Amino acid sequence: MKIFGIDVIRGSVRSRSRRPAYALITMEKGTVTSESEVSLYRLQRRLAAEEPDILAVDSLQEVAADQHDLFTFIQALPPGTRLVQVTGGERKETLQKVAARYNISVSKTDPYAEARAAAFIASSGGGAEVIAFENSCDIVVSRHRSIGKGGWSQNRYTRKIHGAVLRQGREVESALSDAGLKYEKKEYPAFGGASRVQFRVFASRDMVPVRSSRGTDVQVRISGRRLDRIRFKPLSGKPRYLIAGIDPGTTIGIAAVDLDGNLMHLISSRQMTMSDVIEELYRVGKPLIVASDVHQMPFSVEKIRRAFNAVAYTPRQDRSIEEKWELTKAYGTSNDHERDALSAALDAYRQYRNKFQNISKRVPPGIDLDEVRAGVIRGKSLELILGSREEAVLPASPAVPETEMPPSPVDERVMELDGLVKRLRGYIDDLSADGKKKDEEIERLTRLCTRLKSEDEGRMRRDVEVVRRDAIIRSQKNMLRKAEKRSKKLHRQVSRLKRFADLQMNGDHIPVKVLDSLTRDAVRSLDEDLGINEGDIIAAAKTDGWGRSVLEFLHSAKIRVIITGTGEKQVHDGQLLLACSELELPCIPAAGLDLRIRGRTGTVPRVRLEEALLRWESDFEAYRREKKTEMLESIFREYRSEREREVRRHG
CATH class of the missing domain: 3.30.70 (Alpha-Beta Plaits)
Known part of the structure; x- marks a missing residue:
C-alpha cells in the first residue's frame, strides 16, 4: 500500500499572495521512501502520476478553503486514491493526541514530523475517509x-x-x-x-x-x-475500547471513557432496558472494562459485562459520596446516577493509569496502543503481544544453517584472564560476607522500626475519629454560613421586587429601575436583583465609564428608555447621545421629569415621560435626516473625485 502524508509548511489555500507549500512523505509497506517539499500544483501532479492508495492529512482546511473547493479537490484525485483525515471525522482531535494513541511523538513546529505521523496513523488504520460523492x-x-463560422469547408x-x-x-x-x-x-x-x-x-x-x-x-x-454534505467513514471498522461505568436501578446511569481517560459518553434514563444499555454502549465503542462503584458488583451490571466479555472492576470498599464528588468535580453531571456511573469509570481508569503509562513507554512507535493495552488487561504478556504483531507484519526470514567454529588454540592471554577471574571471585566472596553482616544489621533495625510503628499506630487510631468528626463539623458550619448569606440576599431581593410591583399598580406614575452608574458591573448587579426586561425604564445616576457594550446589552434587552443625569451632578454627555442614536435607543435627561428615586427603584410621571419621548423622537428624526444628507454628500464627493481622475487620465 502506498500512502502520501502531507502537512503545510507555509502559505494557505485561502491566501492569494502566498500559495501553500507542503511537506510530502511517501510511505510504502510501512516504510518511508521519500521526503520532499511540493506546491499544491506539484502535489496534484504527483497524485495523478503515482496514484497512491491514501492521501493522509490532519485537517481538510490544508487542502481546501471551503466545501466547494473540497469537492473540486476530491474530484481531481485519481479514482483509487482515498482522502483520509487522520484526526477523525465529525468529532476531531488534535494530531498530537491521535499520534499518542499509536505511541508516536510529534513536534508541532516540524511539518515533516506531522506529515510522517499522518502517514503512519493512516497505515495503521486510524482516521476517517472523506466521502464526498454518491456511488x-x-x-x-x-x-x-x-x-x-467556417467557410467553404464548414460542413465537412x-x-x-x-x-x-x-x-x-x-x-x-x-x-x-x-x-x-x-x-x-x-x-x-x-x-x-x-x-x-x-x-x-x-x-x-x-x-x-x-x-x-x-x-x-x-x-x-x-x-x-x-452528496448534500461531506460524510466521514472510519478507515478501520474496529470500535474503540472503552471503560464503562454503570449505576443500575430504576434510573440507570451510563458513563464511558476511553483508555486515555477522556469522557466519551454520559447519559441516564428511566426507560432503558438491559438490551438498550448494551446497544447504547455498542454505538460508542467496545467496553474493555465494566466498572461499578460498589464492592459487590450488582447482577445487572455483571450481565452487561458478560455480554461484552469485558474485565470487571470493583473498588475494595464502597465509595463514599465525598470520594465520588472528588472524582467527578471536573465534569458536569445532571444527577446522582450519572455521577455514580462516571465515578466508577474514572476510578477504574485511575486504577489502570500507571500500567497504561508503563505500556506506552515500552511499546515502539507506530503500534496501536489501545490494542496492546487491551491485550495486557486481558492477561497477556506485553512480549507475547508485540511478538505476535511482529510475526504478523514481518515476513519469516529464511533459516541460516549454523556453522561450527574451529577451536582456537590456547595462548598466554587466556591463562592471564583465568587468573584474573579467580582473584575477582575471591573479592566477590569477601563482599558477600560484608553484605551478610549488613543484612543482619538491617533486620535488627527493621524490627525496632516495626515496634515503634505499632506504638504510634495505637495513638493515631484514637485521634483519627476525632479529626474526621472535626472536619465534618467545620464543613457543615461553612455550608450553614453560606446558606444564611444566600437567604438574607434573597429576602432583600424579594422585598425590592414587592416594592417594585407596588409601584406598577399606580396608573399616573411609571416605575423606574435605577442604576448607580452606566457601567457593565452596575447593569449586571441590577439584572441579578430586579431583572432587566423588555419595556423597562432605566435611570442612571452617573454616566461616567459608559461603554458601547453596555448600550448594546440594554438595546438587546429591548428597554424603553434610558434616563441620564439623575444624580446631584447632572452632565449630559454628547457622545452618549450619539451612541444611543446610532443604536436607536431612546436617551433623555432627567431634568424636568420630576423623577423620584428610592434605592434601586423610583417613579416618573407618565405624562412628562411621554412628552420627553416625543421630543427625543423629533430630535432622532432630525439626526437621521442629517446622517442621510451626509451620506449623499459623501457619495457625491466620491463620484466627483472619481470623474475628475478619469478626465485627467484620458485628457
Whole structure:
C-alpha cells in the first residue's frame, strides 16, 4: 500500500499572495521512501502520476478553503486514491493526541514530523475517509473545439467533429457494457453525428473503466454525483475500547471513557432496558472494562459485562459520596446516577493509569496502543503481544544453517584472564560476607522500626475519629454560613421586587429601575436583583465609564428608555447621545421629569415621560435626516473625485 502524508509548511489555500507549500512523505509497506517539499500544483501532479492508495492529512482546511473547493479537490484525485483525515471525522482531535494513541511523538513546529505521523496513523488504520460523492457518476462526451463560422469547408469540418463525438460515445458505451455496469444514456444528435453524449453510471468512479481525456476534436469528462454534505467513514471498522461505568436501578446511569481517560459518553434514563444499555454502549465503542462503584458488583451490571466479555472492576470498599464528588468535580453531571456511573469509570481508569503509562513507554512507535493495552488487561504478556504483531507484519526470514567454529588454540592471554577471574571471585566472596553482616544489621533495625510503628499506630487510631468528626463539623458550619448569606440576599431581593410591583399598580406614575452608574458591573448587579426586561425604564445616576457594550446589552434587552443625569451632578454627555442614536435607543435627561428615586427603584410621571419621548423622537428624526444628507454628500464627493481622475487620465 502506498500512502502520501502531507502537512503545510507555509502559505494557505485561502491566501492569494502566498500559495501553500507542503511537506510530502511517501510511505510504502510501512516504510518511508521519500521526503520532499511540493506546491499544491506539484502535489496534484504527483497524485495523478503515482496514484497512491491514501492521501493522509490532519485537517481538510490544508487542502481546501471551503466545501466547494473540497469537492473540486476530491474530484481531481485519481479514482483509487482515498482522502483520509487522520484526526477523525465529525468529532476531531488534535494530531498530537491521535499520534499518542499509536505511541508516536510529534513536534508541532516540524511539518515533516506531522506529515510522517499522518502517514503512519493512516497505515495503521486510524482516521476517517472523506466521502464526498454518491456511488454513481456522470460521463460526458462532447466537442473539444468550437465548429466556428467556417467557410467553404464548414460542413465537412462539422461532420468530422460530430462524427468523432458519436464514435467516442459508442466506445464508452461498449466499455461500460463489457464491464457489466448499469447505466443510462442520452444522445444529442447533430449534423453528421452527435454534439454531446451523456451517461449516468450507477457505480463509483474507481469501478468505471473509462478515464477523463482530451483529444483534438473530442473530450471525455467523468464527475461523481455530489452528496448534500461531506460524510466521514472510519478507515478501520474496529470500535474503540472503552471503560464503562454503570449505576443500575430504576434510573440507570451510563458513563464511558476511553483508555486515555477522556469522557466519551454520559447519559441516564428511566426507560432503558438491559438490551438498550448494551446497544447504547455498542454505538460508542467496545467496553474493555465494566466498572461499578460498589464492592459487590450488582447482577445487572455483571450481565452487561458478560455480554461484552469485558474485565470487571470493583473498588475494595464502597465509595463514599465525598470520594465520588472528588472524582467527578471536573465534569458536569445532571444527577446522582450519572455521577455514580462516571465515578466508577474514572476510578477504574485511575486504577489502570500507571500500567497504561508503563505500556506506552515500552511499546515502539507506530503500534496501536489501545490494542496492546487491551491485550495486557486481558492477561497477556506485553512480549507475547508485540511478538505476535511482529510475526504478523514481518515476513519469516529464511533459516541460516549454523556453522561450527574451529577451536582456537590456547595462548598466554587466556591463562592471564583465568587468573584474573579467580582473584575477582575471591573479592566477590569477601563482599558477600560484608553484605551478610549488613543484612543482619538491617533486620535488627527493621524490627525496632516495626515496634515503634505499632506504638504510634495505637495513638493515631484514637485521634483519627476525632479529626474526621472535626472536619465534618467545620464543613457543615461553612455550608450553614453560606446558606444564611444566600437567604438574607434573597429576602432583600424579594422585598425590592414587592416594592417594585407596588409601584406598577399606580396608573399616573411609571416605575423606574435605577442604576448607580452606566457601567457593565452596575447593569449586571441590577439584572441579578430586579431583572432587566423588555419595556423597562432605566435611570442612571452617573454616566461616567459608559461603554458601547453596555448600550448594546440594554438595546438587546429591548428597554424603553434610558434616563441620564439623575444624580446631584447632572452632565449630559454628547457622545452618549450619539451612541444611543446610532443604536436607536431612546436617551433623555432627567431634568424636568420630576423623577423620584428610592434605592434601586423610583417613579416618573407618565405624562412628562411621554412628552420627553416625543421630543427625543423629533430630535432622532432630525439626526437621521442629517446622517442621510451626509451620506449623499459623501457619495457625491466620491463620484466627483472619481470623474475628475478619469478626465485627467484620458485628457
